[in-house]
Amino acid sequence: MxxxxxxxxxxxxxxxxxxxxxxxxxxxxxxxxxxxxxxxxxxxxxxxxxxxxxxxxxxxxxxxxxxxxxxxxxxxxxxxxxxxxxxxxxxxxxxxxxxxxxxxxxxxxxxxxxxxxxxxxxxxxxxxxxxxxxxxxxxxDKLFLPGLRKLKRLVDGGFFGRILSIRGEFGYWVFEGDWQPAQRPSWNYRAEDGGGIVLDMFPHWEYVLHELFGRVTSVQALTATHIPQRWDERGKPYDATADDAAYGVFELAGGAIAQINSSWAVRVNRDELVEFQVDGTEGSAVAGLRTCRVQHRSATPKPVWDPDFPAAYSFRDQWQEVPDNADFGNxxxxxxxxxxxxxxxxxxxxWDLLAGARGVQLAELGLKSAAQGRRLDLPEIAL
The missing domain is CATH 3.40.50.720 (NAD(P)-binding Rossmann-like Domain)
Structure with a gap:
């Protein structure tokens, strides 16, 4: 050697x-x-x-x-x-x-x-x-996480049939920094320093959607700065000038619709910090960072809306865990x-700089969509 x-x-x-x-x-x-x-x-x-x-x-x-x-x-x-x-x-x-x-x-x-x-x-x-x-x-990096690699395996194997929709939930409560230290640096909340959850997370959502389900062809977003004042690493208060939450709807080539909520002002009530639910004509899956659960068409129950009585069974228990079948590593x-x-x-x-530019494009148009209050198309980019 x-x-x-x-x-x-x-x-x-x-x-x-x-x-x-x-x-x-x-x-x-x-x-x-x-x-x-x-x-x-x-x-x-x-x-x-x-x-x-x-x-x-x-x-x-x-x-x-x-x-x-x-x-x-x-x-x-x-x-x-x-x-x-x-x-x-x-x-x-x-x-x-x-x-x-x-x-x-x-x-x-x-x-x-x-x-x-x-x-x-x-x-x-x-x-x-x-x-x-x-x-x-x-x-x-998210393409290489065990949960999304299992999800990609399902897509490649035709598990879903025709994919109809993708729903994503991402985020956690980032402390303001006064009575508990913040888990993220203060520049993340200042637009003048390149902060904001759209610029941070929409590039992630672009490559996840692009690689697994198809190119993003349009975006409609709503942004918010839910926590207007935070405290920096020295304990001094500052105005949060960047968005700390974004609610996006993305149309994909092929017709599937993705909805992804991103927030640093949400408390976690899900199994992992990020989860994606994919629904198709033949089956559905819920994938997180490490795990992925599925429900095939043949095993889908038939719920009936009846608010007068408690549910007779656990909906979560009706899903099946996807095995690792490999050592994924970091x-x-x-x-x-x-x-x-x-x-x-x-x-x-x-996964080159042109792929990175697609992520910046989605973030830029996402912010523009939120500012203008309308849906915007994403033209294909090339050198």
Whole structure:
């Protein structure tokens, strides 16, 4: 076996998303396994270079995980020819400019979403990467979750017949930050910093719907800022200028209708933080992060509306659990492995910056729909 070191600039790893899902559970997990075997006698050994603005936090993180390389100078890191990949998990407002620099430096790009704060910006990134000839990918982690992989298996197997509708519920109560610390950073609630649940979550819903059920062809959305004042990390009050809830209706190619509620001001009364119910002519399914339950046409009961008497049975008990049938592993790590194989072994990969731009398009038109109070079509985009 030949071990090939792959140096990866990881920008934003002191934040919630960059640290746990990407650094610890993906890159460091691959190192714990001895690297990534490409199957041709080569093992890739990922060597992270931690990048960010807070030197003390980077130093502490590097010491915590026994890492050698960290820097607050992004330009210097990108100028290093030994760095092959640039990864971005920064705040949304800083991402576009940093990715442009990385593309200009000839680095392969892997990034969190949204890739930019506007469709024009997202398309420009895709064009620049194509012109430079670098390989690029966008994190679309929910596609690799066990629950949605089971759901995809059902779709591919024709379980649903003709799919009629998809209903999604996502969210949880994010504390305001006064009497209990908030679970999300304060910039998420400031529009001027790229915050808002539409810009955060609609890119997710775009790729979930696109990959499993069909391209989104129209959107009608209603947004709200249910909690107008919050408290930041220093305990100071601030005005929430971004939406913290969005209620969307999406028409899909093929005729199915999706309705997805997204909220950081809702208390959870479901089995998982996100659930999708899919109804078709032949069967239905409810999928979450890890589980998926089904009810086939042949086993569908015949409820009768009678509000004068309690239900004689549990509706939930009439559904059947879909077995794992595979070891799915961590969703973020699974996509990192695919991207590394794409860059260093030429494996196919289609979750690229153009796919990321579709997510930004849906968010942008979702906000426009909410502002104008009307349904908007989504034209297909291309370079």
């Amino acid at each position: 030949t071990r090939e070191t792959v140096r990866i600039a990881m920008n934003g790893v002191t934040g919630r998303m960059g640290h746990r899902p990407h650094l610890v559970r993906s890159i460091l997990a691959l190192r714990d396994e001895g690297g990534l075997d490409l199957g041709d006698g080569t093992v890739l050994w990922p060597e992270p270079v931690l990048v960010g603005r807070r030197g003390h936090a980077l130093r502490a993180l590097a010491e915590q995980h026994g890492l050698e390389h960290w820097s607050t100078d992004l330009d210097a890191v990108l100028a290093d020819p030994a760095v092959g990949i640039y990864f971005d998990a920064q705040v949304t407002s800083a991402r576009e400019e940093a990715i442009k620099k990385a593309i200009a430096a000839g680095k392969h790009i892997y990034t969190e979403k949204p890739t930019a704060t506007s469709l024009d910006g997202a398309l420009e990134l895709a064009r620049l990467a194509a012109e430079k000839g670098v390989r690029h990918g966008v994190v679309q 969703a973020f790590k699974a996509q990192w492995e695919l991207f590394l194989r794409h860059v260093y072994a030429g494996a196919p990969y289609h």
